[in-house]
Amino acid sequence: MSELLARHRAVMPNWLALNYNEPIEIVSGKGNRVVDAEGKSYLDFFAGILTNMIGYDVPEVREAVERQLATGVVHTSTVYLLRGQVELAEKIARLSGIPDAKVFFTNSGTEANETALLLATYARGSDQVLAMRQSYHGRSFGAISVTSNRSWKNNSLSPLNVHFLHGADRHLAAFRGMSDAAYIQACVEDLRHVLATAVAGNVAALIAEPIQGVGGFTMAPDGLFAAYKEVLDEQGILFVSDEVQTGWGRTGSAFFGIQNHGVTPDMMTFAKGLGNGFAVGGVVARGDLMDALPAVGLATFGGNPISMAAANATLDYVLDHNLQANAARTGAVIMDGLRRAAERLPVVKDVRGKGLMFAVELESPAQAARFMEETKKAGLLAGKGGLYGTVIRMAPPLTLTIDEATEGLGIIVDALEVINAEAAAQ
Template structure:
């Protein structure tokens, strides 16, 4: 019998946005008053369903790491697709072994082992699984302002209220001070004193808020959703020193920082002179295809007391894309390029901030992970509504950027690592026009309110 409550599956009615709204969760938000579908792309330019071309400085939420329609990568995917799409981890996979060898070789671990999954959330979830099994403890340290994913365990270690979907948790998490200085109570301190204060707090939290048997500490070398906050020099080295005293493994969440987006090294934590016992990767290492990976010291990786596999983790298509992506990064020296172009973008944005001090509170980031914190005129109060307006205005001008931060007031400028110097200049011009327009509108609104 037909149920009148069930909508027919044929002849969908309405715009794509209307259809999206009918079948997708209401918490799955879209950018823009008039949401955009991206139909195609080449390099750093994408074509929208509105018939316009855009300079992509968001890179598919940092996943399109080396650009769109890169022949070396698309051809590697096509070659593999013509052979076999899937076989599972129950069979030997040459592409998986090759990629694992590369991730392990760069890890600086004594005896690294690699397990592939399908996303950043799943990678961090796996890291939490193996470290809690290793320690026989569910106590974990995390940084305020962190966002490791949307799954049950990763939400438990999320230090951003807007992304904390539930208070239920399989973990006991103690949150420590992060490197986000702009709103820190330690903001006025010099770098060394700031690090001292954070380390003092860390010791206090370990001694008072835990049993002492702690499975791991989870950090992002540069906080992604937290607005690209990075602590001052010495923070991670001092943190690792305390962890070693207590025998606590470090998990470095490299989902957004690997493979060289920070312009320093394949893994972001290594730029701080720190080696982690566990590393997680995803997003850009396959240039947008679904992938996740965990690299861990063998002792920790082998802690699981039961069998485990990943049906699609390490699948031939994702491995072909990832190996081709890493080849492309190495062949074109894109880590150094990210450093150079990132410095160019930051220099231009700092100049813009000096001219718009009532709107731009801070410019920060590393390589091609750049955050622009927007504030309300006459204060340091976060201005999420101005960030929304800036993202909208940038689109009208032909530029795609993102938005994040603890309060949703940080613009995220994250172009693919192949962005040219000329494209960076264009991006700066469009960002300048965007922010000047937003600043003028904010000042006018303040006068008329």
């Protein structure tokens, strides 16, 4: 492995992050487990950054891709009719709840968010956009401009005029201890103040993650975005829900994360889990917004036959097996166990999440790194995040079983006990 790591470092950029002191190469997977090049097996609680949504080597997905490969047609581009693309768009439009919805497919969440920002700024004739503090929306020029996490921003240059809102920052002294209702009221008053002071004329849109991924699974209390939308609607400001991580039933309590707020947005962006590892992203939006662009457009690889075969099979699997309910059930096992453990482990500063999207906040980045190494040693993969690098974020495949949830919880609690004992001894 050291030889492959040396080759990686020689040809890949220094900023391309690798997990673990000794990074692993994953060479096979089955169900919700993967195996590295040394033959060690891991229960996967990060799912390729929430992307292997229904696990590994799923027959329904594999066979759908193989059937498409057998036709010999891997690519045609969107200048031809693509049956799989139309079928998937029909399903997503129906599930979205957005009136007269239309869908445009891209290759990634970053590209999906760029498309949504283009639609919004064109529709409103404005480069002014609202976004949330601690947000992350991608790595491209426009997506970085609506990202509010210094660790992920390469520069301050921007094609947009962006103002950032409160809503996922209750750890701040100004909000600490507030009830949900009081916090929502304070955030809405701040939104009105921003609109009265910081912007000029039309604002194009608010873009927001229902649960912030890179932000460490911080989230607005349910109902905040409904309250925000009332204010936005007064001025015709569009609302874009970034569902790249929260879509397809992962939160357990709703099929799309924004539905936990009782809101139907003007647009939703999606990617990651929909293809179960195959590259697919996109935007579902009101038809009038989607149709309004005056220039000719296409997507060379967006909606390609292979990704569409995988995505159709994945979405059908999620729906046919009611994986949203499974996320609620197995997520509750883990969250309840983590909260019980936190009561006796001072090193745990917070436990948060919904369904199979949960996080543990520790006291320091060093403790988070220590957790990663301990759980790796015990055979569980997790991820890091949070504004200050102190959060362990986990999102297993939606196919996680109760036994696997219990097993993973045990590994997590054991690692936290080790870190807590080390902190107490210092």
